[in-house]
Amino acid sequence: MVETWATLGVDLHLEPTGPGVRRGLTDALREAVRTGRLAPGTRLPSSRALALDLGVARNTVADAYADLVAEGWLTARQGSGTRVATTAPAAPFAQAPPAGPAHPARTQPRPRHDLRPGTPDLGSFPRAAWLRAARRAVTTAPNQALGYGDPRGLPELRAALAGYLARARGVRTDPDHVLICAGFAHGLRILAEVLRRRGATTVAVDSYGLDVHWNLLARAGLRTRPLPFDAQGTVTAGLGDAGAVLLTPSHQFPLGVPLGPDRRATVIDWARRTGGLVLEDDYDGEFRYDRQPVGALQGLAPDQVVYLGTASKSLAPGLRLAWLALPRSLAREAAEAKGATETCGVLDQLTLAEFLTSGAYDRHVRASRLRYRRRRDALVAALAAHAPHLRATGIAAGLHAVLPLPPGAEPTVVQAAAWQGLALYGLARFRHELAAVTAPDDALVVGYGTPPDHGWPAALDALCRVLP
Amino acid sequence: MVETWATLGVDLHLEPTGPGVRRGLTDALREAVRTGRLAPGTRLPSSRALALDLGVARNTVADAYADLVAEGWLTARQGSGTRVATTAPAAPFAQAPPAGPAHPARTQPRPRHDLRPGTPDLGSFPRAAWLRAARRAVTTAPNQALGYGDPRGLPELRAALAGYLARARGVRTDPDHVLICAGFAHGLRILAEVLRRRGATTVAVDSYGLDVHWNLLARAGLRTRPLPFDAQGTVTAGLGDAGAVLLTPSHQFPLGVPLGPDRRATVIDWARRTGGLVLEDDYDGEFRYDRQPVGALQGLAPDQVVYLGTASKSLAPGLRLAWLALPRSLAREAAEAKGATETCGVLDQLTLAEFLTSGAYDRHVRASRLRYRRRRDALVAALAAHAPHLRATGIAAGLHAVLPLPPGAEPTVVQAAAWQGLALYGLARFRHELAAVTAPDDALVVGYGTPPDHGWPAALDALCRVLP
Numbered sequence A, B: 001m002v003e004t005w006a007t008l009g010v011d012l013h014l015e016p017t018g019p020g021v022r023r024g025l026t027d028a029l030r031e032a033v034r035t036g037r038l039a040p041g042t043r044l045p046s047s048r049a050l051a052l053d054l055g056v057a058r059n060t061v062a063d064a065y066a067d068l069v070a071e072g073w074l075t076a077r078q079g080s081g082t083r084v085a086t087t088a089p090a091a092p093f094a095q096a097p098p099a100g101p102a103h104p105a106r107t108q109p110r111p112r113h114d115l116r117p118g119t120p121d122l123g124s125f126p127r128a129a130w131l132r133a134a135r136r137a138v139t140t141a142p143n144q145a146l147g148y149g150d151p152r153g154l155p156e157l158r159a160a161l162a163g164y165l166a167r168a169r170g171v172r173t174d175p176d177h178v179l180i181c182a183g184f185a186h187g188l189r190i191l192a193e194v195l196r197r198r199g200a201t202t203v204a205v206d207s208y209g210l211d212v213h214w215n216l217l218a219r220a221g222l223r224t225r226p227l228p229f230d231a232q233g234t235v236t237a238g239l240g241d242a243g244a245v246l247l248t249p250s251h252q253f254p255l256g257v258p259l260g261p262d263r264r265a266t267v268i269d270w271a272r273r274t275g276g277l278v279l280e281d282d283y284d285g286e287f288r289y290d291r292q293p294v295g296a297l298q299g300l301a302p303d304q305v306v307y308l309g310t311a312s313k314s315l316a317p318g319l320r321l322a323w324l325a326l327p328r329s330l331a332r333e334a335a336e337a338k339g340a341t342e343t344c345g346v347l348d349q350l351t352l353a354e355f356l357t358s359g360a361y362d363r364h365v366r367a368s369r370l371r372y373r374r375r376r377d378a379l380v381a382a383l384a385a386h387a388p389h390l391r392a393t394g395i396a397a398g399l400h401a402v403l404p405l406p407p408g409a410e411p412t413v414v415q416a417a418a419w420q421g422l423a424l425y426g427l428a429r430f431r432h433e434l435a436a437v438t439a440p441d442d443a444l445v446v447g448y449g450t451p452p453d454h455g456w457p458a459a460l461d462a463l464c465r466v467l468p
Helices: A020-034 A047-054 A058-071 A127-140 A155-169 A184-197 A211-219 A261-274 A328-338 A346-357 A360-386 A410-419 A453-466 B019-034 B047-054 B058-071 B127-140 B155-169 B184-197 B211-219 B261-274 B328-338 B346-357 B360-386 B410-419 B453-466
Strands: A074-077 A081-084 A178-181 A202-206 A223-227 A244-247 A277-281 A305-310 A322-325 A400-405 A442-447 B074-077 B081-084 B178-181 B202-206 B223-227 B244-247 B277-281 B305-310 B322-325 B400-405 B442-447
Touching (some): A058 A074, A058 A410, A127 A360, A127 B127, A155 A178, A155 A305, A155 A346, A155 A360, A178 A184, A178 A328, A184 A211, A184 A244, A184 A277, A184 A305, A184 A322, A184 A328, A202 A211, A211 A223, A244 A261, A261 A277, A346 A360, A346 B346, A410 A442, A410 A453, B019 B058, B047 B058, B058 B074, B127 B346, B127 B360, B155 B322, B155 B346, B155 B360, B178 B184, B178 B328, B184 B211, B184 B244, B184 B305, B184 B322, B202 B211, B211 B223, B244 B261, B261 B277, B346 B360, B360 B400, B360 B453, B410 B442, B410 B453
Parallel strands (some): A202 A223, A202 A244, A244 A277, B202 B244
Antiparallel strands (some): A178 A322, A305 A322, A400 A442, B074 B081, B178 B322, B400 B442
């Protein structure tokens, strides 16, 4: 048995507070199992003992243990405590957070069924259409386009995006205020740098969201302060002296509520009054099923809102292409923070520009929307048949649903799913440590975008089998 | 008040039925508000009147109004009807004075002839071969390759590069110690971050080099300290307590001297003794004309040297692909400094891997080497004919030559060239301001890689005309 943290022999640098603690602990324990420092079958100290040892909250340790049980690295059994799984590291899931793995995900065994949110159906990437666009783009590009180029991104792509975003998302911008980034996180890092240079210390965030984003802001020297929420979404009053607020207005991630009209007005009023920035993460704005998409908040106040969009959900994360639509006052600072040379590959940029202007992007989004809506409908139908007492929420849009569970059921269900090779996240893992409000229910966050088409029915069956 | 649709003056193509009607109407109204055709406070026609006017269902109009109220463009109040929100900005964004391009490089008129070093002949980028490789790579890649992927870079590319670098440059590495970056500067930024975390404060550099690299290191909090040099290249004795030294051992940039054998031994000995790092910038190692390429320094001491290579000279800067071969002790730190999500696009990575393993890369490098050698020979011949008193140096390799001038002639020649539309750099612009040693001669740095094939003879003529 491992008596204390020290005996794990893990070199761990824990921040005393903040969302990074749990993540850091989880990573360190996983690494210890992976490298064999913690042998299969080893009994871990109780969460109380380890928490004392580390000087962190007991819940943090309990959560880290729960995460690793869910991923299959540890096992927990009544009377026998928490142990290193005897199957580890042969069977554990990839521990990738939704927005992108911190560690080499591709070398780890994958779960049989993956319903973790964050990745679209990679099997539906339009390879043939993309290659056709690439051929046209690469064949016709002027030589000069292959050089170092404009660090803000190719003018062709910025123009195509400005047009597309106006048309599809109600974004008001022009090519001079669009900045191409290597994925959402890159865009957020650029904005964090701009905020820090402006003297900001705090970014208000949703109470539930992605710890990779909070950690990224923390690494840039910015505190995150979670905002309360209710059925109308995040409460945007009381932003006070925050330098910025990061929101998912079209479809709160992961709770699924759109930001109500008065909440929109309040946050824009705050931004106008204080000079604070609104960062609009429009991660899945294109996927709304039952009515018109909710237009981007940015369209209301282009001088207060930075719009962040990405090809990671609509095409594939591997493209590493995202875009910011920036307030006029910020365009130059953001381009400087991005740096002169770290642009994205021009061939993909040329291809995406061609994909947008030829209409291929719209066609692909329409086809994807239909495919994902069918999955959403199948999920709702399966629940009605197999678990009529459970009712999915947040399903009007996006690639995931929230599935409220009976009180206390969340960890059990996540663990039972893991044992059956079904990767799932509980809602608790998306909660900011400092959140003052907790979601009313235990719940699962079911990402229905991830499985390939042929694997979706089996994944849905597996889900229904583990529901209480 | 707007009485009828016609008075909106909106060019609207409505499908008679289907979801497109509401969408089209919503977009058209939003656009009318945005462009100021519908001024703040304007009262809109009743949904009944507008529906009649347009020949659509009343609910369609009511839904469109509701969408725009939800987005904040319109307001609806009992007794006062639906109006354009007063908070909606009156001045359309597109008419605002442009903030001015943050990086005007691409919009500036290009010189008639460009002999500045740093960019290869973009016209020789192998578009057809690249597209063939892209087709094979994108068609055969597993779905999983399109996901967030390994932040160190795709395993396929790291494996292909480890093989290529061993074969072509004598680099000793394996795929686990290769890190893919978005260009050389990105790699250098990652290394600067690693050095800073290790407590380094100073990086020794060549006395002549690129200020963009020195500035990048300075922004990362590292001082640069120029090393003296002589005809055998940079003097690597006396590195003292520098945390690292950045060198171009195969072909000093811009002076063109390879680092002599004793200087190599000295720097590696220093690294072994002190734990300092050698950063080997192998920017043009593939282009050596008169004898075998000088093998990479890294091959002598893989645990002390970080090898930095790039596709910017061998293919095109626009690809934004470079690679580090890292000492074992540094691989994890460097991957962490790179961050989890800022990888390069996977399609270009897959394509480059295919390009390398299929032999297309070798063929392209061979063809380029031949082309550049012919240019180099033409430059030497033209000098012999037109300016026999001048003798180019540093011409055994690379894409540039150093052309010593009579004392004091450098600024005059650079200025005379500029007047004739010929872009050239003098050697002085590459000098580190703290350099203790100054190059013995005034000189031009002539980049003969940049012009397209058809423009090269005219560029050479222009050069000969401005020489003293």
